[in-house]
Amino acid sequence: MLLNMRVNGINYALDVNPRLRLLDVLREKLSLTGAKEGCGEGECGGCTIILDGLAVNSCLVLAHQAEGKEIITIEGLEKDGELDRLQQSFIDKGAVQCGYCTPGMLMSCKALLMKNPNPSNEEIKEAIEGNLCRCTGYIKIIDAVRAVADSKEGGN
Amino acid sequence: MKDDLKYIGKTLPIHDVREKVTGQLRYVGDMMLHNMLYGKLLLSSISHGIIKEIDTSKAEALQGVIKVFTYKNSVDKKYNSYMWYKAMDTVKDEVLFTNRVRFMGDRIAAVVATSKEIAEEALTLIKVDYEELPFIDAEGALVEENIKIHPWGNIMSKREMENGRVDEALKKDLTIVEDTIETQKVHHAAMETHACVADSTPDGTITLWSPCQVAFQVQLIVSEALGIPTSKIRVIKTAMGGSFGGKGQPILEPICAYLSLNTGAPVRLEVSRAQAIIGTRTRNATKGRVRIAVDKEGMIVGRDIDVLVDGGAYHTNGDAVALAMGKKAFRLYRIKNQRYKSTTVYSNTPIGGACRGYGSPQIHAITEINIDNAARAIGMDPVELRLKNLVHPYDKDPLNGPDLGNGRVIDCLEKGKKAFNWEEKFNNRGQEGRFVTGVGVACGVHGNGYYGAHPDYMMMTLKVLEDGKILMLSGLHDLGCGTITTMKQIVGEVLKIHPDNIIIPEADTFYSPYDSAGTQASRVTFVCGGCAQETANLLKEKIYKYSAAILECTEDAIEMLEGVITNSEKPSDRISLSDLLSKVRYQFKREISVTNTYESKANPGVYTVNFVEVMIDKLTGMVKILDVLSVSDIGRAINPGFVEGQVHGAIQMGIGFALSEEIKLDAKGRVTTANFSKYHVINAPDMPKVKVILVEEGEEYGPFGAKSIGELATVAIAPAIINAINWALDINISSLPATPEKIIEALNKKAKQA
Known part of the structure; x- marks a missing residue:
């Protein structure tokens, strides 16, 4: 099928097998390998991207379901060589260890802040409840989101 | 300690953090080489048996399949993936592909195809006829004499170590408290599953890209398994999406190298999450019987520990874990009479391996739960009992192991006691109503290398x-x-x-010094x-x-x-x-x-003390961790932010060990928890706040006084949680994980007795 979608501000028309998962399309057709497969069943959140403003597991989305959609991946957060404040906060707060969950974690947090610039800690935890991390115990990740939300520019 | 240091003791970000937050860091699963092929593994669906017939013809006929490998057409050289230097004396019982199935997850075949989808489809076309044999678990292995998992039997090893005279000590007029405590098999749950890429040249030189822990070990194991010289094998360590010991032993690397050599193309081999849970490595399950003798003043007079270690289907490091557990038992308390015995067995269960703490979480679960029970038996505060018995700085190892060095566990416990407000919390259990609260404590010791x-x-x-x-x-x-x-x-x-x-480039066996x-x-x-x-x-x-x-x-x-x-x-x-x-x-x-x-000139002890407050719902048996304090004696923190990060992650892993994580098997030895909806890793809402206190008194041989932290930080949290649950509810949970079912069962038992 011909798949039309907009990824990180660029329009694509791709000839893809409709049975492919969006995760595979991003990783293999567009070489956007930031999204990771940690389980393939929507349980780990490693493949999280933002689809029409919502954080979704791209391993659970079939290619045809992305038709006409607006997608942001981890590669789309940095603008003109400048990190998104959330990315910078992850660095500043030490929220990154092995980094494998980081792209998915960032996208879940970004989607949260896009909708809710000033979330409570409970809301932050809820936003990443589907993102597993084995390294950090989530504590510094929550701190990083908190810091952005509490900054004078706010979460958005 | 002197504080005129410029970069030691400063929190700097991890070196590749920018690539990580931008998604640019290439892990091995992100690698693409020209003409690269995709490998997938077929693992056995039964736990014990013999392959009568295997038919790969349909898979081979599928368009896009390059080749299928089984025991019939692959190298049959025995190796032990745990070995990391050639002079190591160990049992070699693994092969690339087996015709004798020893656990659900044993490697049966590999498919190499032009895409991973084709490789996956081909796996479904391989037909295997098994002759099933009875499933033997660890307890069964102790008594089963006729059916042998390996030709030499089901017992992997026995160990015994003793100082003083335990049998005499336990006969004295003392309070003797006996417990039998079980710990379960655990999945490392690194977010990146195992993967590697291999390429080969026509002269038979192999290059392997692997997220490994010991590049020279990967080189050695590929050499051993394939029968080719190490000079023909180059191993390059790639970015690592977490390991925790799970990627310590080369599992995929020898296979991937073989697939590349025999197809003449680069091959990427990856496993699914289910295969990672079932077919890679696990934390060894253990069952420990411990008897402790304490006098009225709370002095430990003797202790006798007897542990059954479930090695799983292959030898790997089962015996080494049993040995490591034993050594730890002698390096935390001053116990004049102590014996540690272990029996390590083969079983038709997932293979054991290194897992953060390497036996320490298991032995501390066994002994630290028992110490709390001893304190309860003589009516003493468990912190007081520990303070009377813990090792002091510069104590000697009673088994003549390396000196303990500047071991500051007493400092940890005293500082933690104050910071946690232990006495008040301990003496004020909230036992009324549906939700009860309680606190627990546990200590732990770990090491610093192989000296x-x-x-x-x-x-x-x-x-x-x-x-x-x-x-x-x-x-x-x-x-x-x-x-x-x-x-x-x-x-x-x-x-x-x-x-x-x-x-600092990472390990590359062609360029890195050994x-x-x-x-x-x-x-x-x-x-x-x-x-x-x-x-x-x-x-x-x-x-x-x-x-x-x-x-x-x-x-x-x-x-x-x-x-x-x-x-x-x-x-x-x-x-x-x-x-x-x-x-x-x-x-x-x-x-x-x-x-x-x-x-290395030394191997001092590192020490940690964990305090935990829990709240338990008596109706459902659900446990919520309210608060954790982790106090660790680490000599000096080179990068305090990293140290905190290590502690946070270790606590997350330890809470799972205590409450929710378990690789479960059914009666036929089939894994029933092969995904994250059934294997419960602690997520953000379940993670408590964790306070970290560091005792930094320096260690002579450590760089700027530093000692280890990453493994240490996970060894005491589970027993601290169990102790808190047992104290809050006045029960004796002795089997990990403390699931709601076990807690309700214990409460029902208590109600019946009352």
Whole structure:
């Protein structure tokens, strides 16, 4: 099928097998390998991207379901060589260890802040409840989101 | 300790953090090579049996399938993936592909195809006829004599170690408290599953890209399994999406190398999450019977520990874990009479391997739950009982193991007791109503490398580069914990150069000087960091010598700061490191570089104490962790932010061990928890706040006084949680994980007895 979608501000028309998962399309057709497969069943959140403003597991989305959609991946957060404040906060707060969950974690947090610039800690935890991390115990990740939300520019 | 340090004790970000937050870091699963093929594994669907017939013809006929490999058409050389140096004496019982199935997850076949979808489809077309044999679990292995998992039987090893006279001590007029405590098999749950890429040239030289912990071990195991010389095998350590010991033993690498050699193409081999849970490595399950004898004053007079260790289907390091568990039992408390016995068995269950703590979480679960029960039996505060018995700094190991060094566990417990407000919380259990609260404590000990057990040395080259930066060549592996940044901080401190100016590529067996043991055994900061400090000092001497010659002054007059060398007696005489190198090359025809071999001289104890507050719903048995305090004696924190991060992650892992994580098997030995909806890793809403306190009193042989933390931090949390639950509810949970079902069962039992 011909798949039309907009990824990180660029329009694509791709000839893809409709049975492919969006995760595979991003990783293999567009070489956007930031999204990771940690389980393939929507349980780990490693493949999280933002689809029409919502954080979704791209391993659970079939290619045809992305038709006409607006997608942001981890590669789309940095603008003109400048990190998104959330990315910078992850660095500043030490929220990154092995980094494998980081792209998915960032996208879940970004989607949260896009909708809710000033979330409570409970809301932050809820936003990443589907993102597993084995390294950090989530504590510094929550701190990083908190810091952005509490900054004078706010979460958005 | 002196605080005139510039880079030690500072929280700097992990070296590759920018690539990580932008999604640019290439893990091995992100690698693409020209004409790369995709490998997938078929694992056995039964736990025990013999392959009667295997038919791969349909899979081979599928368009896009290049080749299918089974025991029929692959190399049949025995190896032990745990081995990391050739002189190691161990049992070799693994092969690439087996015709004798020893657990659900044994490797039956591999498909190589032009896409991973085709490879996956081909797996479904392979037909295997099994003759099933009875499933043997660890307890069964103790008694089963007729059916042997391996030809030599079902017992892997037995160990015994003793100081004093235990049998006599336990006969005295003392309070004897006996417990039998079980710990379960656990999945490491690194977010990146196992994967590697192999490429080969027509002359049979293999290059492997692997997120490994010991590149030279990967090289050795590929050599052993395939029967090819190590000089034909190059291993390059890639970015690592977490390991926790799970990627310590080379599992996919020999297979991937074989697939590439036999297809003449680069191959990427990856496993699914289910295959990672079932078919890689696990934390060994254990069952420990412990009897402790305490007097009225709370002094431990004797202790007798007898542990059954479930090694799983293959030998790997089952015996080593049992040995490591035993050694730890003698390095935490002063116990004059103590015996540790272990029996390690084979079973038709997932294979055991290294897992963060290497037996320490298991032995501490067994002994620390029992110590609390002893305190309860004599009506003493468990903190008080521990304080009376814990080891003191510079105690000797009663088994003549390496000295404990500046072990500060008493400091940890005393500081923690105050900071946690222990006494008040302990004496005020909220036992009324549906939700009850309680607190628990546990202590733990771990090590710092292999000194006293295995060769523990490292080679390292440091050299000045043209632009004045410093290059370190060494066999280091960053597992995502900050090893590279830690080494940069150590070298940067010695040379007074910002760590950003130290360049450290990771292990590559073709270029890295040899390292005897890799990232294992909590040796990296202590041993590799010790090597970095010593080598940097040697480089500094050399820089000073050349600088003095070129600036025409004495070496004593030389000062160096951020790559600028000054004659302190005539400060206008200065030269940059970059210019110094140019002049040295021109005048002396030499490089400014040193290669050094550093051998570890000690293996002190590191200590942690965990305090936990829990709330339990008596109706559902659900446990909520309200608060955790982790106090650790780590000598000195090179990077306090990393240390905190290690503790946070270790607590997350330990809570799972205590409450929710378990690889479960059915009656036929089939794994029933092969995904994250059934295997419960603690997520963000279930994670409590964790307070971290560090005791930094320095350790003689550690770099700037530093000791290990990453493994240590997970060894005491589970027993602290169980102790809190048992104290809150006045029950005796003795089987991990403490699931709601077990808690309700214990409450019902208590109600019946009342």
